[in-house]
Amino acid sequence: xxxxxxxxxxxxxxxxxxxxxxxxxxxxxxxxxxxxxxxxxxxxxxxxxxxxxxxxxxxxxxxxxxxxxxxxxxxxxxxxxxxxxxxxxxxxxxxxxxxxxxxxxxxxxxxxxxxxxxxxxxxxxxxxxxxxxxxxxxxxxxxxxxxxxxxxxxxxxxxxxxxxxxxxxxxxxxxxxxxxxxxxxxxxxxxxxxxxxxxxxxxxxxxxxxxxxxxxxxxxxxxxxxxxxxxxxxxxxxxxxxxxxxxxxxxxxxxxxxxxxxxxxxxxxxxxxxxxxxxxxxxxxxxxxxxxxxxxxxxxxxxxxxxxxxxxxxxxxxxxxxxxxxxxxxxxxxxxxxxxxxxxxxxxxxxxxxxxxxxxxxxxxxxxxxxxxxxxxxxxxxxxxxxxxxxxxxxxxxxxxxxxxxxxxxxxxxxxxxxxxxxxxxxxxxxxxxxxxxxxxxxxxxxxxxxxxxxxxxxx
Amino acid sequence: xxxxxxxxxxxxxxxxxxxxxxxxxxxxxxxxxxxxxxxxxxxxxxxxxxxxxxxxxxxxxxxxxxxxxxxxxxxxxxxxxxxxxxxxxxxxxxxxxxxxxx
Numbered sequence: 001x002x003x004x005x006x007x008x009x010x011x012x013x014x015x016x017x018x019x020x021x022x023x024x025x026x027x028x029x030x031x032x033x034x035x036x037x038x039x040x041x042x043x044x045x046x047x048x049x050x051x052x053x054x055x056x057x058x059x060x061x062x063x064x065x066x067x068x069x070x071x072x073x074x075x076x077x078x079x080x081x082x083x084x085x086x087x088x089x090x091x092x093x094x095x096x097x098x099x100x101x102x103x104x105x106x107x108x109x110x111x112x113x114x115x116x117x118x119x120x121x122x123x124x125x126x127x128x129x130x131x132x133x134x135x136x137x138x139x140x141x142x143x144x145x146x147x148x149x150x151x152x153x154x155x156x157x158x159x160x161x162x163x164x165x166x167x168x169x170x171x172x173x174x175x176x177x178x179x180x181x182x183x184x185x186x187x188x189x190x191x192x193x194x195x196x197x198x199x200x201x202x203x204x205x206x207x208x209x210x211x212x213x214x215x216x217x218x219x220x221x222x223x224x225x226x227x228x229x230x231x232x233x234x235x236x237x238x239x240x241x242x243x244x245x246x247x248x249x250x251x252x253x254x255x256x257x258x259x260x261x262x263x264x265x266x267x268x269x270x271x272x273x274x275x276x277x278x279x280x281x282x283x284x285x286x287x288x289x290x291x292x293x294x295x296x297x298x299x300x301x302x303x304x305x306x307x308x309x310x311x312x313x314x315x316x317x318x319x320x321x322x323x324x325x326x327x328x329x330x331x332x333x334x335x336x337x338x339x340x341x342x343x344x345x346x347x348x349x350x351x352x353x354x355x356x357x358x359x360x361x362x363x364x365x366x367x368x369x370x371x372x373x374x375x376x377x378x379x380x381x382x383x384x385x386x387x388x389x390x391x392x393x394x395x396x397x398x399x400x401x402x403x404x405x406x407x408x409x410x411x412x413x414x415x416x417x418x419x420x421x422x423x424x425x426x427x428x429x430x431x432x433x434x435x436x437x438x439x440x441x442x443x444x445x446x447x448x449x450x451x452x453x454x455x456x457x458x459x460x
Numbered sequence: 461x462x463x464x465x466x467x468x469x470x471x472x473x474x475x476x477x478x479x480x481x482x483x484x485x486x487x488x489x490x491x492x493x494x495x496x497x498x499x500x501x502x503x504x505x506x507x508x509x510x511x512x513x514x515x516x517x518x519x520x521x522x523x524x525x526x527x528x529x530x531x532x533x534x535x536x537x538x539x540x541x542x543x544x545x546x547x548x549x550x551x552x553x554x555x556x557x558x559x560x561x562x
Contacts, residue, residue, distance in 0.1 A: 016501050017478060023494050024485040030547040033497050037540040040504065047507045053514035058526040062513060066533025073534070074541035082492055082546075089499045089539050092531040096505040099528035103512035106521040118465045217495055220502045225472065231508050232464055238475045243502040245479025250491060342488055349491030353546050361553035367488045 001050055008046035009235040015039030016239050020246075026362050043235055079357045080314050083213055083347040084144040087137050090213070090220040094133025097223035098190065101126035104230050105186060120180060122229035124173040127186060128193045130223040135197030137216050140209065143201075144346065150206035158203055165196045200266065211254045211265045213347045218247020250348045257342035259394070259405035287423065290441040292450055295382075295417050296457035298441070302379035302415075304335045306371065308408055309351055310344055312385020312421070316447035319358040322384065325451055326360065328458045337364045339371045339381075339408050341389035372409050381413035383434075385447050387425065391432045402430050416440040419447050493546045500539025506532035 016039045022032025053059065077085045101123050108115035142148040169192050176185035204212050221243025228236025255262050299305055307326070313319055326336045338360065344351040352365050375381060383390055390410045394402040410416050411434055418440060425431055434440055443450055486494045509532050513525025 062529025066530040070534040070537030096532035100508035103521040103524040239504040241475035242479040356549040
């Protein structure tokens with residue numbers, strides 16, 4: 001590789017870093033994304049013009065086919081389906097790493113490339129991480145897309161079996177390093193890694209998907225970094241590591257927001273038995289039911305309203321009509337803001353995208369820490385399709401699975417309105433005290449139908 | 461241990477710090493675009509696949525390389541485009557509602 005190419009790769013790396021840095025503000029984020037794309041273009045053109053490539057047939061076919069599929073997916077995907085999309089793309093990145101690593105082994109085997117010990121260690125790691133990312137992401141995609149049931153699939157000795165598979169992979173890796181002509185060790189590693197990817201994602205339930213998607217995002221970066229070590233290519237190491245770090249940070253944020261450890265998310269299979277826990281003490285108590293007319297009256301006479309959206313909002317596809325209601329309230333001089341819990345939606349930040357799509361300006365989309373102290377000065381807190389993230393049991397009830405989870409303080413608002421389908425508990429299976437509070441107005445029904453009714457009433 | 465490997469590890473470790481520094485400043489508001497955008501960056505594997513597919517000798521490694529190019533390019537093009545699509549939707553409060561708020 002010539003020196004010019006090495007410098008071009010450096011420029012690409014800098015563009016990636018600056019691009020990610022510009023992601024820190026919504027005003028500059030688009031430019032940041034474009035810089036990232038520019039960096040990729042620089043990296044690709046550099047590789048194509050480097051003397052290593054002499055046959056362009058397959059390269060061009062690959063670029064055209066991949067580019068068309070990518071563009072098609074990106075332009076067609078619904079914003080509610082973003083978690084699946086990201087899951088799928090994670091998987092493709094991981095799959096590419098596996099293939100590149102194996103192709104590199106073939107070059108080493110036929111003498112075109114030199115295999116050093118550390119390069120071969122990286123090769124084994126690259127196959128392992130890449131393949132786990134690929135199959136794990138495909139399972140996550142299938143669960144999110146509804147091809148597979150999203151409920152956790154649990155079986156005996158789950159942890160032990162996964163640990164055993166990982167151990168077997170490491171042993172095979174060591175055997176391969178002793179005799180590198182044994183290519184079938186590598187195929188066995190790929191096969192076992194594929195199984196490991198599947199068995200580690202199937203026990204994870206729907207509500208924990210944000211964690212899994214973030215983690216797989218991190219894996220896809222680490223796979224690219226490992227491939228960088230295989231090829232001794234710094235641009236791969238740098239960009240892969242950036243993505244790996246990004247995924248780890250997001251995973252950590254998601255775990256904190258759910259008050260769970262990563263190990264607990266990965267192994268506990270929460271959500272499997274929540275129906276059993278759900279039936280306790282729900283029957284005896286009654287809630288006060290209100291009609292949309294009551295709600296419309298209350299909100300129009302309020303000075304400030306905070307809306308707490310949950311994934312139920314997106315399921316009901318009610319975000320557009322909700323924003324229409326916000327606009328009406330704004331015109332009447334009422335201050336309306338959204339309070340977004342970190343785990344609202346199916347991936348980090350998902351709810352913000354859904355609301356932005358519904359034309360909600362981003363400066364009224366506030367994160368939990370920014371708005372939590374404002375609830376006590378707020379007339380109406382309107383909860384739409386959210387449950388666990390507003391459950392006061394997280395603060396008080398020590399034996400609750402939610403205990404310790406950071407929640408939005410909606411119960412401090414003067415009036416709480418909850419739009420909900422039924423009294424069913426959330427994913428954690430914990431009954432919600434908030435619904436029985438005297439100042440809570442429960443309005444049952446489909447969120448979209450209810451909000452549409454509210455809009456009609458407010459327009460009068 | 462080869463000197464080049466040590467240098468790669470230097471790069472790797474420094475990149476970890478840069479990554480944590482840069483990413484932790486991204487607000488939760490933009491976490492989804494961050495994920496899809498960083499996802500596109502992890503499609504950098506395309507560089508490796510180009511070498512594998514374009515080296516000019518027939519055989520399985522070329523085919524594997526081509527499939528790798530397809531997967532990585534889907535990742536790159538899909539990731540950057542969908543991120544751009546999302547970021548386009550993030551708009552500031554317009555003056556009309558701003559005035560009404562006061």
